[in-house]
Amino acid sequence: MHELCTDLLPSDSPRVTRQQPLLPGWPAGWFMFCPSRSLDRGPVGKLALGQRLVAFRTARGQAAVLGARCAHLGADLAGGCVVGETLRCPFHHWQFDTHGNCVAMPAAGEVASNVGQAALPAVERMGGVYCFNGRRAAYPLPFYDDLTPDHLYASPPFRLVLECPWYMVGANGVDVQHFATTHDRQLLAPPAVSHPRPEVHHVVTRFEIMGRHLRDRLTRLAGREVQLEVHDWSGTLFLVRATFRRTETFGVVSVLPRTPRETEVHVVVAVHRSSAALGRRLFDPVNVMIRRWFIQKFLQPDVARSAGTDCATGRLVAADRLMADYFRWLHSLHGLPS
Ligand code: FES
């Protein structure tokens, strides 16, 4: 009989003031909604956080994410178009600004007060449109402490769709058993977990690269060992840094729950920007796309094997202690998963 983890509170478990989500039942955190370039063709609508949302970019370049069902009769605003600083509904041409306020009702002449859409704070960075599930963002869109986006050269995001709850993505990073069984990575020391802020789960892990696959052999050219550092912000946005003896790769991973059991994940891969102009123009784009391909391949088994999984159901054993601690942190932050 396995021992169940029932009382494994982490010693430095932070005391948290819960952030109020705008869309209840989903975590208050930052999500990548869609790649930036997809807004070049107009509004983008999708199922996210259990409902239909729409993103658009205004004529002056401000990104916005709103509830997609029009406050009038519920038409899909993703079928509308951008007019100046607003999104216009395709049905009766009501117009909504980036805060969700209705600013034009052509047939009524005068705009009725208290009419509008839910609006999530939104920003664009490194090829992605990010939004925060809150009336206001509880903290700015995070980045690596010692870097700015200008220091890195980023790939276009790639997307994965997982058939599991959103919180299983962060749990994967502290699922120490699976690194050997799924990724051929041997742990060299127990992962070091800390909470530099209540909404951050920080973990540093060192691995030896064991596999015989060609990709593993090529990866070992960068070094036999890798240090993986993850700053997990609210369980929704992960700033990952993989340090080898000869190189470093960055990954910004964002989860976007569609439904309680389906999750979209966006991954942006980045490298240090070359100092020389020629390197920036010729080397960086190739360098980052090779690493992006490696990481896509690396994550494929996670996609296949996580289908149908859900660890927040009391089935964890003592060897899953880090995951149990992780779920307690998420619960303290969001009241989720319950
Ligand atoms: S349904 Fe959108 S304006 Fe009427």
Ligand SMILES: [Fe+2]
């Ligand atoms: Fe994994």
